[in-house]
Structure formats: structure tokens, C-alpha cells
Amino acid sequence: MVAESGHSVADEVGTDPIIRREPLVRRDPVAFGTGPIARRDSHVRRPPSSSGLYDVLDLILDKGIVVDAFVRVSLVGIELVTIDLRVVIASVDTYLRYAEGAERLELYKPRGGEDQLPDMMGMDEGGTLKKGSKKLKKAVSGDDDDESGGEADEGAVGKLAGGVRHVLKHGVGRIMERLSGEEHDEGDRSDEKRHARSGNGKHKSKREKVRGR
Amino acid sequence: MSTYLYGIVRAPRTKKPSELPNEGVGNPPSPVRLLKHRELAALVSDVSDDYHAESEGLRGMRRDMRVHAAVLNHVIESTTVLPFRFGVVLPDDETVVHDVLHARRAPLADYLDALDGAVEVTLRAAYVEQRVLEEVVAENPQLVPRGSGRRAQSYNAKLETGRRIAAALQAKQRHDANWLLDVLRPHVRDVRVGEPSSDLMVLSASLLVDRKRLPKFDETLAKLNTHESGRMQFDCLGPLPPYSFVELKL
Numbered sequence: 001m002v003a004e005s006g007h008s009v010a011d012e013v014g015t016d017p018i019i020r021r022e023p024l025v026r027r028d029p030v031a032f033g034t035g036p037i038a039r040r041d042s043h044v045r046r047p048p049s050s051s052g053l054y055d056v057l058d059l060i061l062d063k064g065i066v067v068d069a070f071v072r073v074s075l076v077g078i079e080l081v082t083i084d085l086r087v088v089i090a091s092v093d094t095y096l097r098y099a100e101g102a103e104r105l106e107l108y109k110p111r112g113g114e115d116q117l118p119d120m121m122g123m124d125e126g127g128t129l130k131k132g133s134k135k136l137k138k139a140v141s142g143d144d145d146d147e148s149g150g151e152a153d154e155g156a157v158g159k160l161a162g163g164v165r166h167v168l169k170h171g172v173g174r175i176m177e178r179l180s181g182e183e184h185d186e187g188d189r190s191d192e193k194r195h196a197r198s199g200n201g202k203h204k205s206k207r208e209k210v211r212g213r
Numbered sequence: 214m215s216t217y218l219y220g221i222v223r224a225p226r227t228k229k230p231s232e233l234p235n236e237g238v239g240n241p242p243s244p245v246r247l248l249k250h251r252e253l254a255a256l257v258s259d260v261s262d263d264y265h266a267e268s269e270g271l272r273g274m275r276r277d278m279r280v281h282a283a284v285l286n287h288v289i290e291s292t293t294v295l296p297f298r299f300g301v302v303l304p305d306d307e308t309v310v311h312d313v314l315h316a317r318r319a320p321l322a323d324y325l326d327a328l329d330g331a332v333e334v335t336l337r338a339a340y341v342e343q344r345v346l347e348e349v350v351a352e353n354p355q356l357v358p359r360g361s362g363r364r365a366q367s368y369n370a371k372l373e374t375g376r377r378i379a380a381a382l383q384a385k386q387r388h389d390a391n392w393l394l395d396v397l398r399p400h401v402r403d404v405r406v407g408e409p410s411s412d413l414m415v416l417s418a419s420l421l422v423d424r425k426r427l428p429k430f431d432e433t434l435a436k437l438n439t440h441e442s443g444r445m446q447f448d449c450l451g452p453l454p455p456y457s458f459v460e461l462k463l
Contacts, residue, residue: 044434045334045427045449048286053275055335055450056282059419063456064298065221067313067463073266073300094412095375096368101346102357102378103371 215264216248216303218313219256219284220454221295221321224249231291234284238277239264245284248306250314253321256284256294257309266300289454293329295321295461296454317463324459331402331421333458334430334451338393338415340386344444345413349381356381382412389445390416396437400430405457415445419457427452 048056061073217238225231225247236242237258248255266274281299288294303309314321350357356377386409393416394404403421410417422430438447 043431044438044447045431045451048282048450048453051450053279053282056453057278059333059335059453059456060278060282060296060299062298063459064296064454065301065459065461065463066298067218067301067303070303071298071300072264072302092372095372095379097375098346098378098382099357099371099374101343102350102374105347105350106357 214243214259214305215262216257216306216309217260217264218297218301218303218309219245219258219281220288220297221314221325222247222254222256222288222292223325224252224254234280234287236280237284238280240269240273242280248309248314250310251318253314253318253325255309255314256288257306260302262304264302285454289332289452293325293331294454295324295328295459296456313463317461320461324461328421328455328458330424331455331458332424332427332452333455334401334420334422334449335418335453336397336420336434337417337448338389338441338445339411339448340382340413340415341444341446342413345382345385346378348444349378349385353377353381379412386412386415393437394418397430397433400426400433403458420451421455421458422451424452 219237233245233247233256235244237245237260239258239260243259245256245258248257266277269276278299285294285296303312356374390406390409394406397420398404401420401422405419407417407419409415420430434447434449441447
């Protein structure tokens with residue numbers, strides 16, 4: 001590129017022709033500042049201008065000075081927000097997901113000789129199953145409430161994909177999304193997956209309940 | 214025209230206060246202005262007498278909420294401000310002066326003193342699921358039956374395992390939340406902790422931080438972030454006006 005300009009460039013710049021032929025200096029991003037990782041970490045806190053409405057919804061609707069008699073926001077809106085922010089109990093699907101996740105961890109764990117023996121004997125598994133069935137009735141009856149609240153809870157315990165905000169948004173539910181106008185496509189998709197799985201699970205537990213009786 | 218309320222500041226000593234946004238809430242919006250009474254001043258703007266947050270629908274409400282937050286965010290950058298909740302409208306300026314600035318002078322002045330030079334910073338920390346599951350299983354090997362990976366557990370055994378993991382997670386969350394607060398406490402004036410909204414949420418809190426101590430706070434948070442990299446993710450927003458620290462009902 002530099003060579004194309006011909007000797008006129010050299011005339012203008014007045015430099016040695018050899019310099020013209022040198023490649024452009026490659027910019028090493030790591031050379032900037034103290035390194036990319038360090039720079040990212042020093043800015044954990046982000047300014048409010050970088051945030052959407054969702055981040056401050058709780059603050060402006062539920063906190064701050066209030067003059068009761070003169071609030072011009074309908075009560076319904078405020079109630080929805082406070083309901084959404086309660087602690088969400090883990091649903092049946094969450095338990096399944098944890099158990100499956102733990103199983104996968106076991107699967108990939110390197111096995112020594114000691115680990116082999118109980119496994120082959122099948123003792124541990126038998127013991128666990130016994131415990132499992134004892135607690136079954138308790139779990140099923142206890143979970144009746146959870147199942148009905150399942151739909152709401154599913155969002156609450158969604159997978160942490162894109163960071164904390166993703167988790168918080170699931171926890172706080174659809175109404176907050178509607179109010180703030182911010183979309184959560186990832187969440188919707190993973191909710192559908194969980195719905196598909198939960199269909200089987202819920203059906204099974206109902207059958208178990210009948211048998212247990 | 215009625216008077217919409219954004220916040221309370223100390224009446225500026227200079228004749229010309231720092232620039233206020235030209236557009237407040239409502240459609241059409243009016244400029245934000247200062248309504249003074251002795252040593253206090255209210256940030257207000259005119260709205261129609263029948264103004265209601267939802268009168269323009271959800272989109273209008275969102276727009277007004279953003280404006281409300283933006284006006285206060287702008288002010289907190291340079292001045293201590295006591296923020297109002299969204300949607301407070303008084304019949305006119307006189308009522309604001311009489312019922313708010315005059316009648317409640319004492320508590321307002323007290324709060325302005327107490328929150329002087331301080332800003333709110335919201336902090337949320339959440340676990341990275343895969344990593345924290347690994348931890349829970351490693352710390353509680355009895356949770357997952359040996360060799361369970363080879364043969365899938367029954368549905369109910371899974372449920373029980375999952376429940377126990379969830380319980381272990383809760384204990385871990387309580388421990389880590391306290392630890393995070395211990396690390397940050399020397400750099401904050403006050404804390405308001407909210408309920409975690411999911412299993413993976415470690416901490417959801419509002420922190421009151423001295424403006425001057427923000428750099429040290431940031432440094433500490435950055436160290437935490439590095440330390441917990443891959444295990445926890447942090448979401449921190451600020452400086453905000455101290456919504457969570459002005460517990461006043463007028």
C-alpha cells in the first residue's frame with residue numbers, strides 16, 4: 001500500500017525509502033494498559049447509564065420517599081413487583097437438574113481401586129434406594145405445593161447463561177419483564193425444555209403417589 | 214397543572230443551579246426545575262392534572278420511569294439527593310412547599326445530613342452452576358451414591374439427591390453471602406440485604422458508599438471478582454441516588 005504511493009510520498013515525508021517498505025506496526029491489544037483481564041476486572045461496577053429499566057425497577061417502584069396519598073401509579077403494578085421479589089422455593093425440576101448434574105460429575109470422576117469395590121457389591125446403591133423410597137412419600141406430598149407453583153418457579157431457577165442479570169430476571173418473573181420491556185429469549189427457550197422434562201416427572205410422581213397410598 | 218416530584222436536595226447557594234433536564238415525565242413533558250423553600254429544594258416538573266403513570270399505556274409508563282431514574286441519576290453525580298418513589302404527584306407547587314418542604318423540614322434535613330456525600334450501589338452475586346455443583350458434590354461425597362453415573366438413579370432417588378444438593382447449596386449461599394459482606398463492609402457505610410431470588414443467587418444487596426471511597430470499593434470488588442472468577446459472577450450498578458436508605462413516608 002505504501003509502495004503504491006510511489007516516490008511522491010517519500011518526497012512529501014522526506015524519509016528514507018526503506019522506511020516506506022516497513023510493514024505497519026501490529027497493535028498488540030495486550031500492550032494496552034495492564035492487560036485485558038486486569039482492565040475488565042477493575043470495572044466491575046457499571047454506571048446507571050449502562051443499565052436498562054429492569055435494574056432499577058425495584059428501586060423506583062418500591063423504595064425512595066413515598067407520599068401515600070399522592071401516588072399516581074396503580075396499586076396492581078406495585079403489588080406485582082413485591083410479589084415477584086419473594087424467595088422462590090426450588091422446584092422439582094431443579095432437584096432433578098442438580099441430581100443429574102451431580103451424576104454427570106460422578107461419571108467423569110477418575111476411579112481408584114477403592115471406589116470400585118462398593119460399586120460392584122451394589123451395597124451402597126441398595127442402601128440409598130431404600131432411603132429414597134422412605135422419603136418418597138414425604139417428598140411427593142411435600143412437593144404437591146411445589147408442582148402447582150412449578151410454572152412460576154421454573155423461571156426462578158433458570159440456568160445461569162449470560163451472567164447474574166439472567167438469573168435475576170428469571171427469579172423475578174414475567175411481570176417484571178413486561179414492566180421493564182426487556183426481553184429474555186434464552187430464558188423462554190430453556191423454560192420450554194424444562195416444561196418438556198417436567199411433564200414426565202410430574203406424571204410419574206402422581207403414579208407413585210397412588211401406589212404409595 | 215399538577216406538580217410531579219423527583220427528589221429533595223439542599224437549596225443551592227449559587228444563583229444558577231447546575232443544569233437540569235429539559236424534559237420530565239408526562240406527555241408532553243415539562244422541564245425539570247427546582248422549587249426552593251429555605252434550605253431545602255424539591256426537584257419537580259409540571260404534569261397534567263389527570264396525570265397517571267399508566268395513562269399512556271405500558272410504553273408511556275416505561276418512558277416515564279426511565280425519565281424519573283435518569284433525572285435522579287443526573288443529580289446524584291454531583292449532589293446528595295433524596296429520591297422519591299416513582300409516580301408522586303401533588304396538586305400544585307404550594308402544596309409541595311407547605312406539605313413537604315415546610316412540614317417535613319426536620320426529617321428531610323436529617324436525611325440530607327445522614328446521606329451527605331453518599332451514593333447507593335446495588336450488588337448481585339450469583340454462582341456459576343456447574344462449578345458450585347462440583348463443589349457441593351466434592352464437599353458432600355455421600356450425597357451422590359457411588360457409581361450412580363454408570364446406572365441412572367431412579368426418579369425418586371434423583372429427587373432426594375436434588376433436594377439434598379439444594380439444601381447444601383443454601384448453606385453455602387448463606388456462608389458466602391456473609392463472607393462477601395465481611396469483605397465489603399469496611400468500605401461501605403451501610404447495607405440493605407434483599408432476599409435472594411433463586412438458588413444460584415448468592416447476594417442481592419444495596420450498599421451505601423461514600424463517594425470519596427468509591428475507588429477503594431471498586432478495587433475491593435475487582436479483587437473479589439478475580440478471586441471468584443469462574444465460581445461467581447457479579448453485577449454491580451452505581452452510583453445511584455440512595456433509594457434504599459431513605460425510609461420516609463410523608
